[in-house]
Amino acid sequence: MPKDQLLTRRRALLAGAAAVGAAGTAGALAVGSGDGPAPAAAPAPGPAARRPLEPSAYRLQPLTGYGAPREALRRPPVRSEPILRMSGRGRVMMLTFDDGPDPRYTPEILDTLAEYDVRATFFVCGEMADHNRDLLSRMADEGHVVGNHTWSHPLLTRLTRRRIRSEMERTSEVVERAYGEPPRWFRAPYGAWNRAAFQLGAELGMEPLAWTVDTLDWTTPGTGTIVERVEDGAAPGVVVLSHDAGGDRSQTVRALRRYLPELLDSGYHLTVPRRRLV
Known part of the structure; x- marks a missing residue:
């Protein structure tokens, strides 16, 4: 066959392949548009033809589960x-707030902490957390630590072991759902600890954390007295106890606005507790 005829035949074959490819692309782009489904492109003839892949065969897999464990x-x-x-x-201290979250006071405390880019630890009661899960989600988003302060703030030394476990477990479940992970720290109401509380807390993966400055x-x-107590007790390693619920906490809110910038200006770093990895 003459050379010019061979070239003409090759151009015709290439043009035909391009037309088939364009038709397939047009069919794929048309899926999901218009009033009805677009017809699928016909497979190329010949022994190598295959059935079009089902959507499940090439659909992108979700990213969930592929991140770091x-x-x-x-x-x-x-x-x-x-x-x-x-x-x-160094000059490291920790601020903790008990009994919340309370929609009247906790948001203002979070606003002040955010203004100064400071993280704190909130020991929440399950019955309060259950009605204010949005605040636990905000705590998670802003890098605060959420601890377990029982469900109803009872005196643990007067409860049975079964009741203590229930108080802890119910709160941990609410925290995990709203915060994103179970609490790793536990604080007994009124600072009243007993052996059962220590044992059950450890079984649930929590460390007991109290305070240095009340x-x-x-x-x-x-307000002024609260500020004085924090500033007088300030020292490396100190854990400060305050409350964001359980009554009128407007003095606590105002006091935080005063002593927090003063602690920072004095060179203190306010942080949250850390746990060791396995």
Whole structure:
């Protein structure tokens, strides 16, 4: 066959393949548009023809489950007394708030912490958290730590072991659903600990954390008094106890606005507790 005829035949074959490819592309782009489904493109003739792939065969897989696995934490020991201070170097302190979240006061505390880019620890009661899950979600988004403060704030030393477990477990379940992970820290109401509380807390993967400086803000002593108690007690490793629920906490809100910038100006770093990995 002459050379010019061979070239003409090759051009015809290439043009035909391009037309088939264009028809297939047009059919794919048309899926999902218009009033009805677009007809599928016909497969190319010949022995190598295959059935079009079903959507499930080439659909992109969801990304869920492909990220980094959650870090496993070392199971805490069963302690005989709670942790009172932070370990570490430098002028490091920790702010903690109990009994919430309360929609009247917790958002203002979160606003102040956000203004100064400070993280805190909130020991929540399950019955409060259950009605204010949006605030737990906000705590998670802003990098705060959420701890377990029982469901109904009872005196644990007067409860049976079964009741203590129920108080802890119900709260942990609410925290995990709203915050995104179970609590890793536990604080007994009124600071009343017993062996059962230490044992059950450890079984649920939680460390017991108490405090070093008590602002006694629940007695509503006045904004100035709360500020003085925090500033007088400030020292490396100190854990400060305040409340964001359980009564009128407007003094606590105002006091935080005053002492937080002063602590930062004094060189203190306000942080949250850390747990060791396995």
